[in-house]
Amino acid sequence: MKNAKNAHFWQVDHKVKRIAEVKQVEVLSSPSAWEKYIWSRKYFRRKPEEGYFVWVRQQPNIPLQTCVNIVAKNIKQIMTNLLVVEEGLKIELEGFCGNVAACFNGAHLAQGSIYIKRNSSVTYRHIHSWEPDNIIEPNYEFLLEENAQLDYVYKTTHTPRILKVKNKITCLKGAKVSIKILVDCKNTEFFTEDAIVLKGKGSSGISRLRFIAGENSNIKAHSLIFAKSASMGHLDCQSLITADSAKVSLVPEVLCEEKEAQVTHEASIGKVSEEQLNYLRMRGLTEEQALNLIISGFLRI
Amino acid sequence: MKSKHLLKITNLHASTYEDKKILHGVGMAIEKGKVYALLGPNGSGKSSLAHIILGDPKYEITKGKIVFGGKVLNGTHPEERVKLGLALAFQHPPVLKGVPLEVLLKIISGSEVEDKFKIAPKLLSRDVNLDYSGGEKKLTELLQILLLKPKLAILDELDSGLDIRNLKKLVDIVKKELIGKKTSVLIITHSGKILELLKPDMTSVMVDGKIICRNKDYKGILKTISKYGYEKCKKCPFLAS
Numbered sequence: 001m002k003n004a005k006n007a008h009f010w011q012v013d014h015k016v017k018r019i020a021e022v023k024q025v026e027v028l029s030s031p032s033a034w035e036k037y038i039w040s041r042k043y044f045r046r047k048p049e050e051g052y053f054v055w056v057r058q059q060p061n062i063p064l065q066t067c068v069n070i071v072a073k074n075i076k077q078i079m080t081n082l083l084v085v086e087e088g089l090k091i092e093l094e095g096f097c098g099n100v101a102a103c104f105n106g107a108h109l110a111q112g113s114i115y116i117k118r119n120s121s122v123t124y125r126h127i128h129s130w131e132p133d134n135i136i137e138p139n140y141e142f143l144l145e146e147n148a149q150l151d152y153v154y155k156t157t158h159t160p161r162i163l164k165v166k167n168k169i170t171c172l173k174g175a176k177v178s179i180k181i182l183v184d185c186k187n188t189e190f191f192t193e194d195a196i197v198l199k200g201k202g203s204s205g206i207s208r209l210r211f212i213a214g215e216n217s218n219i220k221a222h223s224l225i226f227a228k229s230a231s232m233g234h235l236d237c238q239s240l241i242t243a244d245s246a247k248v249s250l251v252p253e254v255l256c257e258e259k260e261a262q263v264t265h266e267a268s269i270g271k272v273s274e275e276q277l278n279y280l281r282m283r284g285l286t287e288e289q290a291l292n293l294i295i296s297g298f299l300r301i
Numbered sequence: 302m303k304s305k306h307l308l309k310i311t312n313l314h315a316s317t318y319e320d321k322k323i324l325h326g327v328g329m330a331i332e333k334g335k336v337y338a339l340l341g342p343n344g345s346g347k348s349s350l351a352h353i354i355l356g357d358p359k360y361e362i363t364k365g366k367i368v369f370g371g372k373v374l375n376g377t378h379p380e381e382r383v384k385l386g387l388a389l390a391f392q393h394p395p396v397l398k399g400v401p402l403e404v405l406l407k408i409i410s411g412s413e414v415e416d417k418f419k420i421a422p423k424l425l426s427r428d429v430n431l432d433y434s435g436g437e438k439k440l441t442e443l444l445q446i447l448l449l450k451p452k453l454a455i456l457d458e459l460d461s462g463l464d465i466r467n468l469k470k471l472v473d474i475v476k477k478e479l480i481g482k483k484t485s486v487l488i489i490t491h492s493g494k495i496l497e498l499l500k501p502d503m504t505s506v507m508v509d510g511k512i513i514c515r516n517k518d519y520k521g522i523l524k525t526i527s528k529y530g531y532e533k534c535k536k537c538p539f540l541a542s
Contacts, residue, residue, distance in 0.1 A: 274359070275395045282355045282391075283409050283445060284383035293408070297399025297428070 008065040009052040013075045024058035030080050040082060045111050045141065048080035054093075056085045063092040070099050070106045070134070079110040087117045087145075097138070098129035098158075105133060112140040116148040116175075126154045132187055134160035141168045144175035146200065152179045155299070159188040159217075166193045171231070173200030180208045182299045185217035185246075195224040198231035198261065205231075210299050211239040213246035224253045227261035235265035240298050242272055242291065304371065306330045307453055307485050308354070313365035315353050323349045323360065325510040331453060334483040338496050338519060341507035342531045347489045348392055350507070351455045355389045356382045370452065386452030390442040390459060392489075397429035402441060405429050410448040418474060420444040435462030443471060447478050453485040460495035472498045493523045506531065 007025040010018045021027045033040050033053030040053065052066055070077065085091055097108060108130075116122050130136055144150055154165065163185075169177050177196060196205035211219050225233035239248045254263040272294055280290035308331040315324040323346050331337050341347045353360045354367060356379040367374040370385055397405065403425040407413060420440045430438055439459055446454050456475070460468055472495065479486050480499070488495060496504065496519045504522050506514035508531050516522055525533055 273395065276397060278357050278359065278379065279391065279395050280397075280405075281379040282352075282357065282383065282389055283405070284380050284449060285408060286380050287378075289408070293400055293405070294397070297397055300399035 006062050006065065007054070007060060008067065009054065010067045010069075011050070011052070011077075012069045013072050014050055014077065022060055022062065024056065024060040025064060026053075026055040026057065028053045028055075030082060033082065040084075043082050043084060043113055043115060044080055045113055046080055049078050051079040051081045051110070053081070054083045056083070056089055056091055058086070059089050060091060063094055066093070066095045068095075068097045068108070068110075070103050070108060071101050073104045074106070075103070076107040077109065079108070079112075081110060081112040083112070083114045083122075085114075085116045085120045085122055088119045090121045091123070093122060093124045095124065095126045096129075097136075098127075099131045099134070103131050103134065106131075107135040108137070109135075110138045110140075112138070114140060114142045114150075116142070116144050116150060118145045119147045120145075121149040121151075123151045124153070126152065128154070128156040129158045130156070130160035130163075131158070132161055135162040136160045137162075137164040137166075139164075139166040142170065142177070144169065144171045144177060144203075146172050147174040148172075149175065150177045150179075152177070153182070154180070155182040157184065159183065159185045159190065161187065162189045164191045168195045168197070169205065170197045170199055171203035171205060173229075174202045175200060176203065177205045178208075179206075180210070180301060182210045182301070183219075184212040184214065184295065184299060185219060186214040187216045188218075190217065190219045190221075192219075192221045193223075195226065196233060198225065198227045198233055198263075199229060201229045201231065203229065203231045205233045207233075207235050207237075208301055209237040209239075209250075210301060211248065212295050212298065213239055213241045213243065213248045215243040215245055217243070217246045219246075219248045219250075221249065222251045222253065223265075224255065225263050225265070226255040226257075227263045228257050230258055230260035231263075232261070233263040235263075235267075237265070237267040238298075239269045240272060240295065241269060242295070304368075305332055306368075307333045307370060308487075309368045310354070311365050311368075313350075313353070313367065314363045315349070315360050316363055317360055323510055324353065326365070327507075327510070327512055329505065329512060331485050331487060332502075333452075333485055335502040336480055336486045336488065336499055338488045338490065338499075338501035338504040339507055340493060340496075340504060340522065340526065341491060343491055345491075345507045345531075346510040347491070347507050348457050349510075351389050351457050351487075351489055354382075354455065355379050355387055383449060383451075387455070388446045388449040388451035388453070389455045390439075390446050390457055392458040392461065394430050394438055394442055396431045398431060400429050401426050402429050406445065406448060409445055418444060418447060418478065420474070436464065436467040439463060439467070439471060443474060447474070451484060453487065454479050455487045455489065457489045458491070459488065460490055460492060468495070468498070475499065493526065496523060508532075
């Protein structure tokens with residue numbers, strides 16, 4: 001569908017439900033793109049079975065959207081996604097993946113590649129919301145060419161039984177990245193690994209992680225900033241424990257191979273402040289309302 | 302017979318949960334629509350008393366009782382007490398990072414934020430108490446109290462850290478929106494200058510977790526304190542029983 005009012009890709013279970021394009025943006029299923037564009041094969045990390053391909057060729061004047069749902073039982077999605085943004089463009093992308101009904105024994109295994117070419121800027125809001133009995137593994141790699149910028153937010157509002165999140169971002173000369181990973185866990189085994197590789201001179205990266213460790217949750221996070229050139233990076237990793245049955249392990253790591261680089265980190269694990277909780281209760285909020293407000297504030301960065 | 306007292310505190314003893322004794326037999330009664338003042342030096346237990354009245358879980362009542370609007374408050378949660386009509390403006394309110402003031406006000410008021418008092422229009426989008434000046438904290442505390450529409454408003458050190466312009470602004474709002482609407486007010490202070498502006502109906506003095514003096518003549522009490530300090534209060538002719 002050409003010349004639509006917005007550009008989006010919508011998949012339910014294994015079926016592509018709708019694709020809409022504008023003239024500046026080509027949207028295809030990944031298997032179709034693999035066949036149509038030989039050049040795309042060097043960008044895909046594997047031959048795709050399903051997934052989306054978004055190629056931003058010129059400046060669009062609308063946000064781009066992707067939506068991938070699981071609605072049936074026993075669905076295992078193996079997504080291979082690719083976003084290519086040509087030079088000098090500024091785009092906003094909203095991606096939603098989640099259940100829209102109670103689903104059982106589902107899996108969403110996504111391998112994504114995002115290429116942001118020279119002088120382009122991408123704002124990407126990636127939202128997940130899953131029913132408990134699912135296994136979810138988003139694994140994304142980003143390449144930021146010279147002077148490219150990425151503002152990436154990954155947020156899970158409802159966590160599945162198992163959640164494994166991986167992000168690797170490589171920044172070339174002058175590229176800038178800000179990533180935020182915000183996860184509110186309940187009854188979840190959550191593993192996350194993110195790495196920002198500052199490869200080019202003058203590149204910079206900031207990684208901010210906020211995790212809520214609720215009832216029966218086990219969080220293991222490893223976050224890395226690797227400065228290979230004269231660059232700047234900062235890692236800010238914080239977790240709030242709200243239940244006795246929760247466990248958290250945060251491992252921030254900074255690596256440096258260049259004397260002109262500056263990389264810093266901070267990490268903390270703490271409980272909800274009694275002072276804040278009681279203050280809000282003395283404003284008439286119930287304990288649960290107060291806790292939810294504090295948690296939403298913690299995740300709002 | 303219905304009591305004329307909105308709040309009645311009898312022989313109240315309280316400790317922190319770390320077992321530090323804070324109050325040693327406090328008695329206090331506040332009538333509907335009246336303005337009360339509680340004076341005392343730093344660390345005398347004034348703020349703790351306010352928090353205990355509101356049911357702060359940090360404290361434990363070991364003896365005595367608090368009755369508000371005919372209902373015994375001992376053992377009730379803070380939010381229940383707020384529903385009954387109690388409200389406390391904190392001396393040192395905590396920062397709520399990531400919570401814009403307008404979000405909190407909306408929850409408190411149960412509707413869209415309407416700062417009809419024009420107290421904090423510039424602060425609405427900022428996180429609660431984050432990098433606020435002393436005056437901004439006091440103003441926003443008062444705004445929250447007004448939105449709760451209490452029967453008894455406890456204002457803890459509302460005057461501390463305020464310049465005279467802001468103090469007058471706050472006092473005008475308290476007069477118009479609280480006292481003018483027959484809300485009982487308990488002013489907690491250790492300096493006394495706010496008393497000159499609000500002219501309380503009754504003033505008490507607290508030292509070492511006890512009310513040691515109570516009188517309608519706030520000027521007389523202030524005069525004694527300024528001349529002899531709080532220690533003299535223990536010997537003054539107005540000594541509370």
